[in-house]
Amino acid sequence: MNQQHALPARRPTRGGALAWLTEETTAGMARRKTLLAYLFLLPTVLGILVFTAGPVLVSLGLSLFSWDVISPPTFIGLNNYQQFLSDPEGLKSFVNTFIYVALDVALQIAVGLSLALAMQQKMPRWLRYAFRSAFFLPLVTSGAAVSIVMSFLFNKDLGAINYYLGLLHIPPVPWLSSASWAMVTVVLTSVWQQMGFTFLVFTGGLGTISPEVLDAADVDGARGWRRLWYVTVPMLSPTILFVAVTGVIGALQVFTEPYVLTNGGPGDATHTVVMTIYQAAFQNLQIGYGSAVAALLFAVIMAVTAVQFGLSKTWVFYQ
């Protein structure tokens, strides 16, 4: 009985692949859509394989060799890593970078948050527009241009900043010529350029706080600073985490500002990890050594990010 109603066995469609594709059925349409999808994705996927995903693996591999691009590479195992970790200059570049990261991210968050909070107050629309345009202005400049200008303004003897400090009877600060001040100057330059971005992110974050919560806090007697510290900031904590994580990742890779402002100096006070990679790989053509330092940097970035996320459970409050 069942066999009488059984469907005939499916035969492969005649005509091969072309008929398989151009079949005027729902299945055919789905196949055409799938093929089109893969075609649409091809440039991006291929590009990412060739220029991002592939290179990461290649870079790890290269770090195990000694190579100068011209002669054939020689396998030296973990020698590059050993060399870097036993080189005080190399470790100093990591220390410098960490100092930069700490100062830069802290200042960025402080400035961006303060500006965003200050912009919450009532003001005429033209004034709000004027302030926002002003804060975004440095974002369209290149780090190189900003660094050039700042190197003039921060000049110890001829710079405008020390001139005005002198009017306040403050002795000239060796912004760029002292090993202790140089990193501070690099940080100030970078914060000047990027404060518009953190300001924007925090403005967005503040926008997600519902007015009811703030009103409730007001009614309960938490005004001003108390409300800020006990209500607004906790509700902003996801945004702060985002700024901190992306800020740290970006800051760990700083190059342009120290390169143009001080070229890693004075001495090696502002010599960062990426400057080490740049010099090793692209100036000295030590491809293997540069790749090893890059791999170490990548590992540090991942580790620091993981730690940040781990710690975030204790202080970030999600609605």
Added chain:
Amino acid sequence: MHSSTVAARRYQRRPAQAQRVLRLAGCAIGLLPLLVAAIIVVAPVWWTVVSSLRPPAESFSLPPQWLPLHPDWNNYLDVFRKIPYGTYVLNSAVVSICVVAGQIATATLAGYAFARFSFPGKTLLFWLIMATLMIPLQATIIPVFVLISKLHLNNTLGSLILPALPTAFGTFLLRQYFMGLPNEFEEAAVIDGANQLQVFARIYLPLAVPGMAILGILTFNGTWNDFYRPLIFLTDQQTYTVPIGIVSLFGYLSTGSVSTVLAGVVLSVAIVLAIYLLGQRYLVEGLTLGGLKS
């Protein structure tokens, strides 16, 4: 009359002007930090513009000028004499426009595919691409440099354009845009006999123009101002882009004519600034989307 009523009336008769003055003063105090911040932001820019117009001999002399009393436009001509600045602008323009066009193309295609098609491996592929956003530039730049060298593309503008064509961020951006568009357009078009390509090109693509504009302006900004990649890939002076160009000007002249260097800086910023003023809305939206990734 009761004393409380008298007292109440006296309170109401207190001059309204006094209250208004107090409120204005409060507003002014609140605006003060913003004003200070705005001055800190604008002052270096203003100083740069004014100083670029000072005669070279006194370009660095104190006190700093804040008004261009005797503008010396020669400094701007000097920039073109000292370095092939026109070539630099052309190089930057070519690279930026090509990268913007390329990224818009790849991101639109890929974003549309992720948003509106379903196919085996879609979720996995999408998250793999998103994962690459976490890979720092340093982890990939050395092999890319080697690859570009082997392709004999180093020292050409192609070395800057080619690796920048695929974009995980742009794919994400355009995917979000396409996902926000309704399906009814496709259904109606298919009923009218359109094939998938026509649905894409004629219906959804025009609707995604704002997303493309955001990606375009963000990418233009980033590419024009990029310093690290051109520094690595370009060694021939004729191929330099603007940021490298002004730093080379800085290197030659930093102890000479400061105002010429500053003129170069002003020129380099002017172009992106013009585009920014035209498309400010898109830049802000793009930064917000990139910042919040909602």
